[in-house]
Amino acid sequence: MSGFVPVFDIGDTLVPSRKFASHVIEDELRQRNHKVVHDFDPDKFMMYDPSQIEQYLEKYDIDGDPRELAHGCRKRYLEAFEDLMMENGVFDLFAKCNREFGTVGIISDNSVEAKNLMKKLLDEHEVDYDTIVVSEEVGVEKPSPEIFKAFTEKRERPPGEFVYIGNDAEVDSGALDAGMKYIWVTQFDTVNSSFEGPEIDELEFEKLREVISNLE
Incomplete structure (x- = not known):
């Protein structure tokens, strides 16, 4: 040694990580036919935290269920993390x-x-x-x-x-x-x-x- x-x-x-986090939440919004805002900041709106997702939705006047969105984002991120590590x-x-x-x-x-x-x-x-x-x-x-x-x-x-x-x-x-x-x-x-x-x-x-x- x-x-x-x-x-x-x-x-x-x-x-x-941050780039992928931004992609995930934008894609989840798009799949739900919600408005997509392209300045998602993972530091301010952690995608696995419903309360911070709610702040994001309110800030940009976007309709949506923060808990459902947080769950979808978290699930996708965790599933993809292994691939990111391998890549x-x-x-x-x-x-x-x-x-x-x-x-x-x-x-x-x-x-x-x-x-x-x-x-x-x-x-x-x-x-x-x-x-x-x-x-x-x-x-x-x-x-x-x-x-x-x-x-x-x-x-x-x-x-x-x-x-x-x-x-x-x-x-x-x-x-x-x-x-x-x-x-x-x-x-x-x-x-x-x-x-x-x-x-x-x-x-x-x-x-x-x-x-x-x-x-x-």
């Missing part, structure tokens, strides 16, 4: 990282349901992982150092042995305050964030290995 052990965010760190080579990336650096982990501002889905997919694809921490479970979100500390405490290893890999530098760089390294991923949506430090424009193993090898 060499270098630092990679710990990944989910979402747009790994797959074009973007995530399972293969994790497996290579496991062999090169040690068993990968995950820290995400996300739900327990999303955690269980990720565990299920990794198990089905026979990809090892060690510890998945989500904000719903620990009660804090990034950039709080506490969510990163919750991870390292479960791993029972010092934070300086890990590198966090995420797309939203504004919150993901909170890993630095917890004593971890951080690499900014710019392949998909970066939520208009910026970072003066190690970055990677494509989450491909050889590129990632090179960036990790240059960390101090």
Whole structure:
């Protein structure tokens, strides 16, 4: 094993999550013969939350049942997530990282349901992982150092042995305050964030290995 052990965010760190989320809700509206507004923001109107779907419908004066729409969007997103992971080579990336650096982990501002889905997919694809921490479970979100500390405490290893890999530098760089390294991923949506430090424009193993090898 060499270098630092990679710990990944989910979402747009790994797959074009926000773009797909926007496509899903627009398509669900279209199928229900509702007006489609092309500026759906997953950060403001999370497609799996009926109360926020309701805000979206009210904002643009769109008729529709927010609970029905939320259920349809959530079902489609979860069904498609495995395909997105496969298309973007995530399972293969994790497996290579496991062999090169040690068993990968995950820290995400996300739900327990999303955690269980990720565990299920990794198990089905026979990809090892060690510890998945989500904000719903620990009660804090990034950039709080506490969510990163919750991870390292479960791993029972010092934070300086890990590198966090995420797309939203504004919150993901909170890993630095917890004593971890951080690499900014710019392949998909970066939520208009910026970072003066190690970055990677494509989450491909050889590129990632090179960036990790240059960390101090």
